[in-house]
Amino acid sequence: MIKKIVSTSLLLSVIASASLLDDAKKAGLKPIPTDKNELLKLIDNPNNKLNDAKIELGKDLYFEPRLSKSNLISCNTCHNLATGGVDGVSAAIGHKWTANPHHLNSPTVYNAVFMSRQFWDGRSPDLEDQAQGPMQAAPEMAISKEMAVDRISSMPEYKEMFKKAFGDDKISFKHIADAIGAFERTLVTPSRFDEFLNGKEDALTPEEKKGLKTFIDKGCTACHTGVGIGGSMQKFPLVKPYKYANVGDFKGDKNGMVKTPTLRNILQTAPYYHNGAVWDIKEAIKIMGETQLGINLTDDEVKDIATFFKALDGKMPTVEYPHLPAVTTSTPKPEAN
């Protein structure tokens, strides 16, 4: 008899899972492809085709502090691959310890390839274009295109690497950014939730499934959907004012649209929101309910959703820390001011 009850409850749970999977798919949630070719199709850029040499070069440049005016800041400073692809501070801090003038928070580089646009105001169409911005921005890496090219060109090992990556050893600012973009395209983190979406029913715990159901039922998937579980431009705030709107002066693009952050690895990327004003994921969820859905999520619903987020912690790519070329006597010197 006990056996029968167990079997029945198991059966019910299977049916529930099947229906939940169905609901997730209907809500537009999609897995990171497990098939290498499918994944490649999804992450490649027709204008900057991936190849191994370009990815390897891009990795070096991603960690390259000589791409900042001071020699002290690299892409990895604010988008630290060791800490979820972010810097763990509210507003990004760059050259001369300058905080982002709009008090903007550094978004994660992991899975950024799945975002439809780059930057919080979506002003950039892709990672290659995005990478050009922070290098040149005065409060970030503060380097001129010319100095970036001069620095990299002064180290002979780089010439060889650019030749392998682009078939041309002439180093341009565009190719520097293209290589960085290529590397960033590989930074995807498949999670247990992807396994679930691919049909592995027990990839999620019962509690996580409950959270996923709440996540879908409450309407979070209106914006947090697709492979990126986010990444589209949305009106923010939509229904009610944002509690911390006074931190910084960012109001989205000219239509008030703001890029939806990915929820992949969200438990690793505090603080939250474009202005990094919220440190607790539960508060972040609660605020989202208010501003975007106009609902008051109960503490239990918030907790359930936060539990689901555990399943979004992905497998981080293994990155061997690079050994970069040595400067030469012709390398332009760092300027700390």
Add this chain to the structure above:
Amino acid sequence: MIKKIVSTSLLLSVIASASLLDDAKKAGLKPIPTDKNELLKLIDNPNNKLNDAKIELGKDLYFEPRLSKSNLISCNTCHNLATGGVDGVSAAIGHKWTANPHHLNSPTVYNAVFMSRQFWDGRSPDLEDQAQGPMQAAPEMAISKEMAVDRISSMPEYKEMFKKAFGDDKISFKHIADAIGAFERTLVTPSRFDEFLNGKEDALTPEEKKGLKTFIDKGCTACHTGVGIGGSMQKFPLVKPYKYANVGDFKGDKNGMVKTPTLRNILQTAPYYHNGAVWDIKEAIKIMGETQLGINLTDDEVKDIATFFKALDGKMPTVEYPHLPAVTTSTPKPEAN
């Protein structure tokens, strides 16, 4: 006849090499041991015995920006493993973009285990003791012992790692520094010069051998000797004033003694001298001849010595970039000011 000439000159060259090797050994130059047990004996610390868990934990902590008040600076910021173990700027820059108040240059962490003392004034006996300094120094990582311990203790994954490393999951500031020191002890870089010292005669090019001979004959090995090719405390400047003494106010310890930098990977660690005032290795060599040996090295001699330095470029250890634990709601927040 031609054959005979070639053989004779080859023979002479072999004799010359043998005698050069002999001279190098007489001058106290020693290879990094190739035997794992011998190496372990040399790099281990009886008060902080190496083990794999401790080294792995130390690596994480070496790259851990949450060990700085701001969340932005790690050991690796100034002693960057990607760029020869240094930061490539004259004076170290830390918290709030503050330059080292004495205009001191960050020494390389590679092979630092072979130095008899740590810091330019030799005030620290070993790497474990050294690591405590920059974390707390206001112009560096600017964290208090208490905040460092609170930050690390707030991330549960670290508790497990400390238990494996030290047999105790109670996290102390001393154990944080001990783990970092343990990791740093593994950062040794065997080079072609070590192969030469181990009897592989053709490990050095004829030009490098010529440079080594000049290096020994001119007396550079008075200080740049041992496994570290440097690392002892020496009077500086010894014979004549240092040309750039006006940059910063560092005068060594109370007796004017300054730690001799290692020459391993020296071509990767510009700028040179305690105050990072010299960018060109040739100028650095020339100044050394004047200040320490009281001799005027010719341009050819300088060039020969610089050529020998190529043989000191070592094999850098492979370091997998870590994925660090996520902060929790109890983790003390970063303070940028």
